[in-house]
Amino acid sequence: LSLSSSGLNTNSQKVHPSNSSYSSDLSESPKWSALSRNRTLHPRSDSGISSQLPSDSFKYLTWHKVEQHDIQGSQLRCPRVREGPSAEELLFTQEECALFPRKRVLEKTKCETWLQENWEDCKNLNLSFQDLGDPYQVANFNRILRRLIRVETLWLVDNSLVDLSAIRLPSCRVLNMNKNHLTSFKQLPKIPQIQHLSLAENRIETLTGLSSLRCTPLESLMLKRNPCEFRPNYRNR
Numbered sequence: 001l002s003l004s005s006s007g008l009n010t011n012s013q014k015v016h017p018s019n020s021s022y023s024s025d026l027s028e029s030p031k032w033s034a035l036s037r038n039r040t041l042h043p044r045s046d047s048g049i050s051s052q053l054p055s056d057s058f059k060y061l062t063w064h065k066v067e068q069h070d071i072q073g074s075q076l077r078c079p080r081v082r083e084g085p086s087a088e089e090l091l092f093t094q095e096e097c098a099l100f101p102r103k104r105v106l107e108k109t110k111c112e113t114w115l116q117e118n119w120e121d122c123k124n125l126n127l128s129f130q131d132l133g134d135p136y137q138v139a140n141f142n143r144i145l146r147r148l149i150r151v152e153t154l155w156l157v158d159n160s161l162v163d164l165s166a167i168r169l170p171s172c173r174v175l176n177m178n179k180n181h182l183t184s185f186k187q188l189p190k191i192p193q194i195q196h197l198s199l200a201e202n203r204i205e206t207l208t209g210l211s212s213l214r215c216t217p218l219e220s221l222m223l224k225r226n227p228c229e230f231r232p233n234y235r236n237r
Contacts, residue, residue, distance in 0.1 A: 119147035123171075128157035142167065145189070156180070164189040177202070178222075185209030191216065198222035207237050 125148065132138050141159070145167045148154065154172055158179040167189035169175070174196045175189075182188070182202040186209040191197070194216050204226040213221070228234060 119144055120149055122148060122151050124153045125151050126155040128155050128159065128176075130159045132159055132161075145169070148172075163187040185212060188212075194218055196220045199226065200224040202226050204228050207231065207234070210237065 127141070127144070130137070130141060132141055142164075145164070148169055150171050151169060152171055153174040154169065155176045157176055161177065161180040161182065163182075165187050169189050169191050171193055172189075172191050173193055175191060175194060176198045177188075178198055178200045180199075180202050182199060182204055184204060184206070188209075192215070194213070196219060197213070198221075200222050201224070204223065205228055207228055223229065231237075
């Protein structure tokens, strides 16, 4: 092949005399038929040749990737000749394929470790406005809450939470669960060290279960805009 500085074939004016017969031969071969179904030939005039060439479907491939081809230089519109892989590179590729299952497992483990955040050491966390509308989201959200063994300040505002009774927050001192869907104190998580608890704008109707907070060092409790505000002796209790 003789290439000019622009990358075009200098013999472009001398089109192979057997183009028509060669095109019919390629169209009959199974490999050409498979490639012709996947690729559409569009005539281009950037190289001065307007006719469709049988080599168009190969022009974006390196030659060592084409198993069977019989294309001559005079049939190429813009040759892209590249050297095939060396023997060492082929050997390395074969060894890599042999170790692929083990390598895939290691890469998956590494990716999971990288994506995993260290929730166990978190002390201050705001997980508000999560828009938990799918059961999958709720399950993963609860999984994160179970790992918060050292969190001291936690905000869970407007998450459409219904029941966190299966969650334990052993170190939590400040918990804000405003604007959720709690209906009872029994749906609260286990918070033995709680000092400031805010449950405003929920759906708590009665004070049943309030006794569970008597064993805690609770200092403030916010229950604004809950139905229980209209219960008799609400302030006293």
